Amino acid sequence: MPGKLLYAQSGGVTAVINTSAAAVIATARAHGVRAYAARNGILGVLREDLIDTGKESAAALRDLAHTPGGAFGSCRYKLKTPEADPAAYARLIEVMAAHDVRYFLYNGGNDSADTALKISAYAKRSGHELICVGVPKTVDNDLAVTDTSPGFGSVAKYTALSVLEASIDVASMAESSTKVFILEVMGRHAGWIAAAAGLAGQGPDDAPHLILFPEIAFDEAAFLARVKATVERVGWCTVVASEGLKNAAGQFLAEAGGRDAFGHAQLGGVAPVLAQRVREKLGYKYHWALPDYLQRSARHIASATDAAQAAAVGRAAVEYALAGHNGVIPVIVRGSDAPYRWKIAPAPLAKVANHEKKLPRGYITRDGYGITAQARKYLAPLIHGEAYPPYDTTGLPRYVKLKNAAVPRKLAAWAQP
Incomplete structure (x- = not known):
């Protein structure tokens, strides 16, 4: 399916969310797909405030992978149901259609998975061909299905x-x-x-x-x-x-x-x-x-395991989208604890959206004040390895500030309620 890919970041950022972003953009480029980013998450789509990532150099993308924060801006914006706010959904599809966006990747947690799922369902009803894929992240590690959450x-x-x-x-x-x-x-x-x-x-x-x-x-x-x-x-x-x-x-x-x-x-x-x-x-x-x-x-003390997994879900999200897998999210599947082995697999967004993974009681000692051996076995591999950013002559990490060149608007301004 021809068309462009639109990537957006949502909610609280992580030390490695830009690692996923860099992997998304690099993978799209490798497949010859033009990638846009929404400025400040779903709000950027509603406002038709899009960024042309094609203006960024390969060197900038490499530096993006080890830069903290959300390079394109994030947001906390709760998208209501299509029945409660039909104008917002109509606007989302209008913007994506105007810019020939056929793949939408939303990088976030539980609420973001829910948003991607809602947009996927609405797009089907609207007749606009759109593949929606989630990209997991959350520092809280509370996403369902995935063994751990990047970040x-x-x-x-x-x-x-x-x-x-x-x-x-x-x-x-x-x-x-x-x-x-x-x-x-x-x-x-x-x-x-x-x-x-x-x-x-x-x-x-x-x-x-x-x-x-x-x-x-x-x-x-x-x-x-x-x-x-x-x-x-x-x-x-x-x-x-x-x-x-x-x-x-x-x-x-x-x-x-x-x-x-x-x-x-x-x-x-x-x-x-x-x-x-x-x-x-x-x-x-x-x-x-x-x-x-x-x-x-x-980001200066990021886990190498975490950085590798953040990049892997970014790559997989693009691969799933281009393969036509709609309404899915790449998750991490643990193969073994020692040695620690993991792989990426697709999961339905519906099984992740608005589901919260709590810390098992078996991970907390009986007195309630410590962690058990079972918890240590689960947690220990996740902090292994160092993914240090490169340092420059100032003695500080070399972090990048992207151009974030705006895509020319084609529609009237969004009248935000």
């Missing part, structure tokens, strides 16, 4: 490394200074990133001493008793807390009151809440940290 391995590596290094620091100061260090990590409903912190230690007295998972209801009295016992035994205590930590009533400990575009609660920081409890009840000096965007933008 997670690098966050896992960054988190484990941060816990290891910070804990060495805390240990050196504990005699007369900081006794408790609290690191807050991403993970609204699934504790995958929190679990990855457990890779920093091997023994019972190694940090992190307590991991607070969103899957386990927070018990303040038990938490404080555990912190106190750890400080008395080890001399200090490192705590890793998921941002999605909830109390027994199911309330977020740090809900700030707002909602994002997808209807998710805006969380205001669980680490300072916990730190205050430690200070008030135990009197220990503390420090806390909130890496936030640093977790997902840390």
Whole structure:
């Protein structure tokens, strides 16, 4: 089927989302297919704000593969159903038809898979020939079907490394200074990133001493008793807390009151809440940290496994699209743990869209504060290897800023409701 390929990025970016983007564009070029990108995700399609990736050099694409952020801009925009917002779907097809787009690749998580699925179904009804394929990514590792989500391995590596290094620091100061260090990590409903912190230690007295998972209801009295016992035994205590930590009533400990575009609660920081409890009840000096965007933008310490998988799903997405596989998404299938082997296979978007993969209870120790051997076996291969970016004479990584040349518009401006 002739026509162009349109690629878009969605939701929170990862350290390796541009690795997927570079693979998508390079694979399209290898097949002689012209590739466009939407500026700021699905909003770029609605606004007819498209980018001609053909204006980028091969060298720029190579640098794109190791550049963090979302090179074409991302967005948090919840596309309603065609029945609730028919004008938006009509506009999407109008823009794609005007630019002869026949392949649409949406790089994102659960909501993005749902969006790609909706557009695929609508295009069939509209009569416009369009192949829609998802490209998986999410730091939260909560995508269904796939063994892991591209983006997670690098966050896992960054988190484990941060816990290891910070804990060495805390240990050196504990005699007369900081006794408790609290690191807050991403993970609204699934504790995958929190679990990855457990890779920093091997023994019972190694940090992190307590991991607070969103899957386990927070018990303040038990938490404080555990912190106190750890400080008395080890001399200090490192705590890793998921941002999605909830109390027994199911309330977020740090809900700030707002909602994002997808209807998710805006969380205001669980680490300072916990730190205050430690200070008030135990009197220990503390420090806390909130890496936030640093977790997902840390391309300088990306996992080689993660980078390889991000590139693989990008290539596969183009191959599936050109082969006419509509409504699918490439997923990672684990062959074995040791040695770690994996492959890419197609899965129906319908099995991924809006399905959330939680951390199995078997990955959390019985006391609720650590990871099991089973979790370690699953997590460890995902952080293996280093995919360092090249460094230049400034001592900083050589990251690229693309031209992002605009494709001339052909339609009237979109009247956004």
